[in-house]
Amino acid sequence: MNITSQDVQARGKNSYTFDEFLEKRSNLDWYNPFLQNALKKYAGSQYDQIHNELQNFSLAVSSEWNTLAERTARLEVRPYMLHFDAFNHRIDRVVRPMETHQLEKEVFGAGLFSSKMPSWESFAKRMLIHQLGEAGVACPVTCTIGLIALLEQYPNEDHPELKQILQHTKEGLDGDFAIGAQFMTEIQGGSDLPANVLEAVADGKNYRLYGNKFFCSVAHADYSVVTAKISGTDKVSTFIVPSWLPGDKAKEKRNGYEINRIKWKMGTAELPTGEFQYNGALAYPVGPAGKGVAVAVGIVLTLSRLEIGIACAGFMLRAAREASLYGDFRTVFGKKVKDYPLSARTLKKIENAAHRTAAGAFKIYDLFLRLDQPLNAGTPVDQPLELRKQLFNLRELVLLQKICATNEGAEVLRDAISVFAGHGVMEEFSSLPRIFRDIVVNEQWEGPRNLLLTQIYRDIQRMTDWYPPADFVANVLEGASQKTIDEFAEQLIDLLQRPVCGEVSEASMEAAEEWDLFCDSFFKAYQTIALEELQ
Template identity: 55%
Template sequence: MERNPREINSYNFDPFLEWRNQVDYYRDDPFIQQVLKCYTGDKFEMVDQAAGEVSEKASFRWRDLADAIAWPEKRPYMMHYDGHNHRIDRIVRPMETRVMEEEVFKEALFSKKTDPWVKLIKMYLIYQNSEACIACPVTCTEGLVAIIEQFADTPELKQIVQHCKEGIDGDFAIGAQYLSEIHGGSDVPANVLEAVEQDGTWRLYGTKFFCSATHADYAVVTARPKGAEKVALFVVPSWLPGNKEKEIRNGYTIDRIKWKMGTSELTTAELTFDGAVAYPVGPLDRGVANVAGVVLTYSRLTVGLSGAASMTRAAREAKKYSEYREAFGMPINRFPLVAGQIREMETAARRTTAGAFRLYRDFLALEGGLKGGMTNDETQAQKRHRFDIRELIMLQKITASWDTVDITRLAMSIFGGHGVMEDFSSLPRIYRDGAVNELWEGPRNVLLTQIYRDIQKAKSWYPPEEFVAGVLKGAESEAATALAEEIRELIAVAEPFGTDDASLDFWKQWDGFCHRLFHAYQDLALSEVMASA
């Protein structure tokens, strides 16, 4: 009698898949609900309702669309010319990407009608689907809106910010930021892209080498005015009025799309500007300060939030899989090493999430909002608070992005060989996206150095040990005291910028210190959330 090979081993993954397909990112997560209760105060009911509504989309429809566009055959590509030899530089993207993008941006995240906490929780739930050609455009649009709002002094800028915030005829514009040139991304003051004023109109000439969200409607671009020493900030529309439908770009070409290991659904490209019309934003000699102080700050906040969302999904799915998967006669979550790893993942996800929402609460309390650099028109307390937020945002960026890769890799290991299978789960995609997020908006070494220089510069009016005590106010006293003493000793080291052993040891310790400092901040946030339950 012939036997069905399937009957010999009938093992399947259906129970796990049935659970996974029914998970509601918000309603099935009591922890994030408690985080909102802790930090949103009397706004909780309103924020809770909005979170539940968007979660119904993010957890199911947008999740499936994000999975669909992740396949290699659906990666975007360039069509440089049409059939009549017209240069069009059309970015060809799959239908699923365009549908999801339109639906997400119609949430009007940056509208004056949308409460900041509603915006944050919506972004957190959307980011549980990782990049999906959504995360970068969303945060770039947020940064573009924030900087233009400070300097919307022309009809063009006012219309752009209206298009991004409230939409025009139901169409919500998308923003991007083009800062990097071929010699490097972090050294913005070294930009050589030239801005020339011709007959009262600014035009850009030169190249940008690393431009993400190149499908956007508008981009924040840094360029050096001809003959000037300092870099200025401009907003460049991708198309001038009436030309989008004709596919005539605004004086620039998209030369090629980068081949990235992660965030592959998102186009990152090399651009050549040849007379693109550009609108200056803010004083021409304050471009770098306004980019770093406003635009990149929002992006760095998002990297922390995105890391929390990614770790939350990775830990959730790994934990449930460990309950279903059996080996050697029992579920693998009963093996001590697995149980310990699950606990580590859950703790990391929770403290990163709590830290991100606590930092956002402190950010919202920042009087006058973000500014391009430190100012002298504030009280000492306000100045210190602004400094705290600036440094915490950078600390969160480097810590959360680093932890995301570690935790996602650990989650994949719970799945064994299936952990690296792109068609088994979203974890490989989340892992690759996380690795890219480590480099966005300033890689680790750059931000570690910036934090050190900031604290050195401020020590005359804000002693480093008082900075640590301030950001960890309410934390376990012994740990906070030890960190305060450590930073006092580190900042007292003279000129650690050599390549000798002592300098290398210093920076290794500084790296570890900054990571432990922000973990302490996250743990403080987690303790607040748990105490509020």
Template identity: 30%
Template sequence: MPGFVTHTIEDAVMSGSPESTMPDTEGINAFEIDTDLQTTLSSALSPELYSIAAPHLRELGRLVGTELDTLSRTADANPPRLRTFDSRGRLVNAIDYHPAYTRMEHLGVEQFGLVAMSHKPVLGFDAPVPHVLKYAFWYLFVQAEFALACPMSMTDAAIRVLKRYGDTALSERFVEPMLRTEPGHFSGAQFMTEKQGGSDVGANVVEARQDGGEWRLWGDKWFCSNVSADLALVLARPHGAAPGTSGLAMFLMPRLLPDGSMNSFRINRLKDKLGTRAMASGEVQFAGALCYPVGELGTGFKQMMSMVNASRLSNAMRSAALMRRSYIEALTSAQGRPAFGQMLVDKPLMRAALFGMLVESEAAAATLFHTAVSYDRADAAVASLSPEERHASVPDEPHSRYVRLLTPLLKGVICKRGRHVVSEGMEARGGNGYIDDWVDGKLLRDAQLGSIWEGTTNIVALDVQRAMLRNGSDVPFFAEIRGKLTPYAVDTTVGRIAEYLLAAATEAEQECDQLSLLGSEHRELGAVRLMHRLYDLLASSLLLEQAMTEARDANSFRKLAVLLGYLDEHFLRQENTAGSAEHVMLTHAAEQVLSAGHVPLSAVEPMLLRTIARAGSRHPMHRARERQGGAATAARISASGDIK
């Protein structure tokens, strides 16, 4: 892997320094070592756009392994503090942040323009960047700093909501300060959760009342992330409105009034959190706070959900970034740590553990950047719709319906699996991983948030079903899956795998078609399992596409090994049986697979043949062809040595 130094056991012994056997990732450039990300971007972007982006990505990658990582750990160890009143007893709701947090804000918001980059030109680009590039910058940034990404993401989402739903005057007044990339920029937040409501937003009771032609907020919000925000989008019930979500409206509440005085709300206290300690979350009490309605009253929940969905993709991105950072930490440790006469990376069980982390990490990255591309397609499609159609919570066009499904799908699965991957990374480092002198504990604490914030796993799984039942999102989803798999079904090497996945997609599609016929309790019980099944189909399809592209362009089969590992784990593994994927860890190419090096077909061939055989045995339609197909594939590989 570029940027890595693989130490031998002799190096470790001869160095005479015990410290040299405890390596970490300090000084590593997170972009230069990520050939997977580089390949994704070079494929998705024009050469001109990539050439502009690359130096900035490289500089951010350098900071991830140096200053930004140090700042992040410092800010995490020095959480913000609340000053409710000033020295004269006036309400100020002031949050005092450590200078390390302020410096990170400068880097993220001002130097790299992470909030503004999908809305206006920054960093020398002549237009807003596509989402795939935006999320590439964020993906790198979060590998060092997770907490600050929350307020930056909410600010980005608030801009989208105001542009889409706010009237012209409201947008002109409040969007520009959030788009600034110089000191004085505004940050945004969403205040939605209440004590009695939680995920049941329809139970919310915070009330909005008209007073002399102005709207005022009354009541309490229980969990307000980025509580120091300059602008907050608040979900409230206008006085006399209907109960449930249909009676909720969205309001924009500024922290300060036009004369510079504090708006009429109080931050009661800050939350003492397990993770994301550098970012202030608190409890807020409204006492007639001035606010402005956003869009039509009664549509607030739908509008807020559009912001939540954007934030959910950010959640998935952050968990994918944590997976990547944790994997790189574990690999670096294993490459430099001697044990029992060998380096840890040479031990089969350690290799298998690392390979499991790698498979989940690269699957998450593949689905993340695919969804980012899909976001741009949806935005382009929505731009051609009428104003009335554009203001729908989910415009009735296939790209928007597809993204409507992908955002909760990725949020639910990546955030859940990210917790396991990060935990495995801590274990791979051993006792040091449990000590906060090392980064693993911070990664583990932060990883827990993804499966809770913006909806728990159960809530998000139900939203996946809702996307299909209400928006018909399963139709473009399965069309996309078939579109990716069908061209490879006739391939003489991976055709059996593509056919297996197509058959699995057909089964899943039939299950989705039956959802409306099930009682709500039976439907809910299967929601989490179905969510994971759909994600696995998408991830496998994307990994297959990547594997074939790599084989064609570089005559390397590393990504094919990753695909086969993913199939082994999520489709074909049998209890108490070693999977075919683990056998590649016994080959001379094992570390090349782990380190993104060049992998010959010979190293993957036994794994491929076994996967084909096992895939065939799982589907009756394949059994008659299994022996013939496997033998033909083996003969063709031996004869040609590459994939056609």
């Protein structure tokens, strides 16, 4: 028998293709009916205008920007440092791929923080952007929000430079929108900001910074919020530090600091996170002196934590969408993945978590927008009692959302990856492995889980003299059944008498475990109410 070359080519040939799945995925509009419905409820009379804007915006995010985000995720184009130029000048250039620069320019060029853009339009656009994953732009967007809010909260006529910085970041200067960052962490303290030792030395009405910051994300930013102790004091203050002084950016001459290195992180890898050494950097004071911890936590970190909740919703919505699409496409053992009960259960669980998380993010943001001056360095005692309660509710909901959405988000991403089976862990097959790593990193940003669980517990303990725990539960879970409210109130009152934050013992560890479970189930009850309100 003679075997021809045509026979050889025909043998073992596999005609299977993913093209149908890829085509459907590439044509998905991320601004789907669920988001439209949620926006319609909260945007009110502005809905039609915002809806029209989002239709065009979504096309850019889900196609062109998504392509750029995928390209920036390649291992070979991760950010790196170029410390010196050819003439031995220290420049500390953060080298990033052109795709990142293009994506960053278009995202910030959208004027997300401008006074011309309605708040709900900005919110919805950011939720769409977060579906890209970090992509080198999500954290910069988040940090810029905090910097703008800080400058707006504490205007200072003695420093006209701050007014220009606000203009540059919020409205843009000649079409250029600046990027903000926040550098607070030091090697000895982590989230313990009172332990900061970075020194701020008075220089006329300004200051000069000396010392080290150990975890500085958005290392390429134009301006940063930096916490430091004024020389001779033991209290932390807050400063705005330009990365370059006027005329120096083009020369790559940094403002009295060096970037020692770029850190190697498991996620948000497109985002340059560095270690900074300050050698007399010019800094502008902002906010009351000695109140830097309260200012940083009450404004900057609160907004970052709020944005992380929005990001988690975006991550989960994308995971749910793509897992559902693949479950409807992929056939194994003669049936589509979605037609197996175990897989159908997983897909339903993913979708419910995504919708519940997104609904909760909308509801919390609505509360944020409705309150008068919701960003405070502590709970204001001079406000009417009911307003104080609402401000307290917002504070705790932001913390609960941060720890619960990041924790559940990691579970959702892992479940979504399992729907894809072996293809789920292939970095070039889908965005899910990358976003999974991003959400794990987000869980550690702005306070890890145990720190925030402790914060929530102590917050509630401190307010019991003017805000009974049962009232707190009833207000947060308004709309739930009386039985549900009573059960959570009883649990909370009991836990407040237990050694959740006491010395380590079997009893305290058991109480701590119950507190963790309580916070998780309590917040999911809140999210469930938010989701039911959309139906």
